[in-house]
Amino acid sequence: MDDYITMQVARYRPEDEDEPTFEEYEVPCHKEWVxxxxxxxIKDQLDGTLSFRWSCRMGICGSCGMTVNGEPKLTCAAxxxxxxxxxxxxxxxxxxxxxxxxxxxxxxxxxxxxxxKPWIVRDEERPLAEGEYRxxxxxxxxxxxxSMCINCMLCYAACPVYGLDPEFLGPAAIALAQRYNLDSRxxxxxxxxxxxxxxxxxxxxxxxxxxxxxxPKDVDPAGAIQRYKLDAALTSLKDFLLPWxxx
Amino acid sequence: MGRQVSEPPTYTPFHPRWYxxxxxxxxxxxxxxSLAFILREVSSIFVGWFVVFFLLLVAAVGGxxxxxxxxxxxAAIPGIVLLNLISLFFVVFHAVTWFNxxxxxxxxxxxxxxxxxxxxxxxxxxxxxVTSLLVAWIILAGSR
Amino acid sequence: MAGRAKVExxxxxLFSAGGVVAALVIPVLLLLFGLSFPLGWLSPxxxxxxxTVLGHPLSRVTIxxxxxxxxxxxxxxxRFTLYDALQIKHLNELIVLLSYGAVLxxxxxxxxxxxxxx
Numbered sequence: 001m002d003d004y005i006t007m008q009v010a011r012y013r014p015e016d017e018d019e020p021t022f023e024e025y026e027v028p029c030h031k032e033w034v035x036x037x038x039x040x041x042i043k044d045q046l047d048g049t050l051s052f053r054w055s056c057r058m059g060i061c062g063s064c065g066m067t068v069n070g071e072p073k074l075t076c077a078a079x080x081x082x083x084x085x086x087x088x089x090x091x092x093x094x095x096x097x098x099x100x101x102x103x104x105x106x107x108x109x110x111x112x113x114x115x116x117k118p119w120i121v122r123d124e125e126r127p128l129a130e131g132e133y134r135x136x137x138x139x140x141x142x143x144x145x146x147s148m149c150i151n152c153m154l155c156y157a158a159c160p161v162y163g164l165d166p167e168f169l170g171p172a173a174i175a176l177a178q179r180y181n182l183d184s185r186x187x188x189x190x191x192x193x194x195x196x197x198x199x200x201x202x203x204x205x206x207x208x209x210x211x212x213x214x215x216p217k218d219v220d221p222a223g224a225i226q227r228y229k230l231d232a233a234l235t236s237l238k239d240f241l242l243p244w245x246x247x
Numbered sequence: 248m249g250r251q252v253s254e255p256p257t258y259t260p261f262h263p264r265w266y267x268x269x270x271x272x273x274x275x276x277x278x279x280x281s282l283a284f285i286l287r288e289v290s291s292i293f294v295g296w297f298v299v300f301f302l303l304l305v306a307a308v309g310g311x312x313x314x315x316x317x318x319x320x321x322a323a324i325p326g327i328v329l330l331n332l333i334s335l336f337f338v339v340f341h342a343v344t345w346f347n348x349x350x351x352x353x354x355x356x357x358x359x360x361x362x363x364x365x366x367x368x369x370x371x372x373x374x375x376x377v378t379s380l381l382v383a384w385i386i387l388a389g390s391r
Numbered sequence: 392m393a394g395r396a397k398v399e400x401x402x403x404x405l406f407s408a409g410g411v412v413a414a415l416v417i418p419v420l421l422l423l424f425g426l427s428f429p430l431g432w433l434s435p436x437x438x439x440x441x442x443t444v445l446g447h448p449l450s451r452v453t454i455x456x457x458x459x460x461x462x463x464x465x466x467x468x469x470r471f472t473l474y475d476a477l478q479i480k481h482l483n484e485l486i487v488l489l490s491y492g493a494v495l496x497x498x499x500x501x502x503x504x505x506x507x508x509x
Contacts, residue, residue: 014263070278097265105265141361160281163270164475203399206471207348208284226352233400240401275476285476291468294413297421298461298497302504304424305454308441309508315438323429331425338421342414379419386423387433389440 005029005080006087007038009050012098020091020098023047029084035075036064038088039102052102059216062152066102067091072157072214093157095166109153112169116177116195121188139184146179146224148217155211155221167200171211171221174202178224181231193232202229290341293334300331346371402467409464412457442509451505458501459494466490 004026012020025046027038036054043050055061057076064075069089080088096104126133155171162168177196181189196202205225212222275281300322307318321327349371350364428435436444444450470490473482 012266014266018264020266097267099262099265105262160274160284160475163274197396197400199396199399201396203396203403206288206475207352208281209348209351210280210284212351213280220351223351223354226348227354229400229403230353233404236400237404272477285472288468288472288476291465291472294409294417294461295465295469295493297413297417298458298465298501300425301420301454302458302497302500305445305501305504305508308438308445309504312438315441319428319435322424328426328429331421331429335418335421335425338413338417341410342418345410345414375415375418378415382416382419383423385444386436386441389436389444 003029003084005038005084007035007042008087008089009039009042009102010091011050011101012092014100022089024087027080029080029086031081033080035066035068035073035078035080035083035088035090038080039075039090050102051100060150062150065093065152065154065157067094067157072154074152074154074216077216093153095157095159095163096153104153106153108166109151109156109170109172112173113151113176116169116173116180116192117188118176118180120180120183120186121191122185123187133185135184142184143179143182146175146182146219146221149175149179149219149221150217152216154214154216158210158214160208160210161204161206165200165204168204169196169198169201171205171225172219174205174228175219175221175224178228181228193235196228197232197236202232205229286337287340287344290337293337294341296330296334297338342375346375402463405460405463406467409460409462409467412460413464416457417461445505446508451508455498455501455505459498462494462497466494 005028007025007027008022009025010020011023025038025042027041030037034057036057039050039052039054043052052064052066052075054064054076056063059074059077062074065072066075067073067090068075068078069083072093075090090102092098092102092104096106096108099105149172151172153172156162159168159171162170174196177192180186181192202225205222207222207226209222212220215221271277275285304318307314322331346368350367353367355362355367423433427433445454467490470486473486
């Protein structure tokens with residue numbers, strides 16, 4: 001006989017109400033269940049109208065981010081027993097508009113990702129005949145950490161600057177830009193700098209550090225941003241002191 | 248988002264009313280980490296106070312023996328001592344958070360490997376101790 | 392979207408330098424002049440000694456540069472605290488004027504004072 005745990009789930013039905021409400025569900029607290037399993041139990045057995053995003057249930061697709069007891073978490077990575085005896089309070093991710101129940105609107109995030117040119121930028125493309133770009137393990141290690149992002153948006157949910165100013169580019173986008181800037185095959189740093197050095201680029205970040213704390217993949221976006229601030233500042237200094245130098 | 252009806256359809260042109268809560272003015276009280284962050288930022292006010300305090304000291308030293316003694320008497324007023332005590336806590340909080348964050352903000356590579364964060368933090372703390380001892384020695388060398 | 396932040400990188404560099412200075416020297420100086428001497432834990436240095444220490448050309452330059460950096464550190468962090476904690480970004484121009492105005496005043500004061508040391 002399993003224990004049960006109460007899940008308090010935020011519901012928002014725009015056709016019926018102006019503001020979210022909470023509904024409580026009693027969910028079996030199996031030892032191996034995660035919060036996502038609880039949500040699927042609710043949808044299968046208790047209330048089929050509950051809406052939420054999920055996919056791989058193993059922490060790689062980045063779909064199931066929500067606010068669990070006030071903290072941004074992947075619901076496939078949060079064990080129900082960790083919250084026993086409960087209740088577990090489940091809300092949509094913060095700092096994003098809520099579409100319905102636990103589903104948030106993420107178009108802003110998707111657009112921001114594309115604006116920083118997340119691809120290898122070359123001055124001149126290398127012809128196929130010359131073969132592949134070669135990269136040593138050491139060169140790979142310089143950017144590998146920043147390539148681990150699964151676009152789960154937990155860092156945006158945790159970032160107070162993004163919450164207060166939705167124009168802010170945000171942790172994941174800047175970390176992704178760094179992933180390419182630090183890639184030995186890429187020559188697009190100057191192009192990305194134009195976007196990242198706007199007021200709503202890196203300079204809006206005040207190194208709160210919450211983004212790194214909540215990242216499920218240890219990308220350390222806060223570190224990426226601070227390192228980029230130093231690079232960008234030194235580049236600006238160099239341009240200022242030596243304007244005649246080649247860019 | 249301000250898109251017009253006549254533009255090509257995108258993902259969310261006609262959508263049900265989104266819920267967009269306003270961030271409360273007290274957002275930073277909701278989490279311990281947010282409070283710690285705001286306190287860290289507020290420490291800058293006490294850095295500013297220190298500049299004022301120190302420049303008053305410099306002015307007093309420049310003003311002669313009497314001015315210097317007057318400053319020392321003023322610095323002993325309970326209110327000023329309390330202010331400086333509070334400032335000390337905040338500036339130490341600033342120093343500790345600053346040195347702990349330093350490894351995250353810098354990626355130092357030596358001989359192809361990244362220097363471990365603890366080493367960077369430790370050298371910062373070491374510099375802090377050395378600097379403090381040096382400054383104290385310079386000043387205390389002239390105690391009566 | 393706002394334009395390219397031309398001055399922001401330099402303000403950030405000054406903020407960072409000021410942060411390092413603040414972390415390294417303020418604690419010991421507050422411990423001495425803010426607590427130890429006023430409360431009698433340690434004997435304060437004589438006026439003559441302070442004059443010698445502060446009057447040295449190296450000291451004058453160090454004090455002037457340090458105070459400037461510390462003021463820039465305060466202004467930058469204070470400005471962003473007002474944006475984040477009080478959400479008054481719409482008063483941006485006023486905030487910039489007051490904070491960097493204060494930096495200017497403080498820097499001039501520091502300069503005058505170290506210059507005037509006998």
